[in-house]
Amino acid sequence: MRTVVGTLFLWLLIFSCKNEEIKVNYLQKEEVQLVQPRIMASSMVIDSFVTIKADRNIDGAEIFYSDDGSEPTRNSTQFIEKIKIKEPKELKFKAFHNNFKASETASIKLYKKGYSASDIKWFTNVHEKYKGVGSFTLINGKKASLEYNNPEWMGFDTIAKAIVKFHKKTHIKSIDIGYLNDPASWIFPPTEIEIIIKNVTVQHFNFRIEPLVEMTNRAMLTFNMPINQEVIALTITLKNVQEIPDWHDGKGNRAWLFMDEWIFN
Helix, strand or coil: CHHHHHHHHHHHHHHHHHHCCCCCCCCCHHHCECCCCEEEECCCEECCCEEEEEECCCCCCEEEEECCCCCCCCCCEEECCEEEECCCCEEEEEEEECCEECCCCEEEECEECCECCCEEEECCCCCHHHECCCCCHHHCCCCCCCCCCCCCCEEECCCEEEEEEEEEEEEEEEEEEEEEEEHHHCECCCCEEEEEEECCCEEEEEEECCCCCCCCCCEEEEEEEEEEEEEEEEEEEEECCCCCCCCCCCCCCCCEEEEEEEEEC
């Protein structure tokens, strides 16, 4: 009986396979996209110069780059081994191959090193899990990476406030505040930045940042604040999003605020 049942099952299986249309899709090489080139910079803050290297990821691929904001093409400058950059700018890189689709664009933004602050004192507490490399993290001349667990990020779940001091009176044209935008991880831009400068008189500078209205990709951003003042000390306060908006899964909760460098130009 078992032999008869087994034979019948095998016959039905063979009959089913013969009558079922089997489709196999094969990807053509031209449909396979190259991986983004991996860009490595000796630093993202330029003192004298920065060296940039790139990994092609696959033999036969060529990398082209632009430094004028345009998308790289095969007519752009070809990346050979390494390049030295002396001025702040954003560079975009793209990998090309005769047999594969061009990669997505990889970009890197470089900043000019500003005036060095001598001291920083915090009035609010950084979160224990994201305390950077210490209280001087935001004035140590180093930028972080896109990953929020990079040690150069300082993370706050509340308002961030500190006083920054210089060795001597210094003319500051503007301040660059570097922050992370990663709403998928509940990390939002600051809502407002306040700067207080005490010289002969007390001067207040307030800057508001446009709130997010939809989900956006993770990005390292910078907010530039012109002040054009002689300073020996200034107080900087950044306000985080107190209630995540309704379009986000975390609506109603406080957002994170992540910063990686304050550059004094």
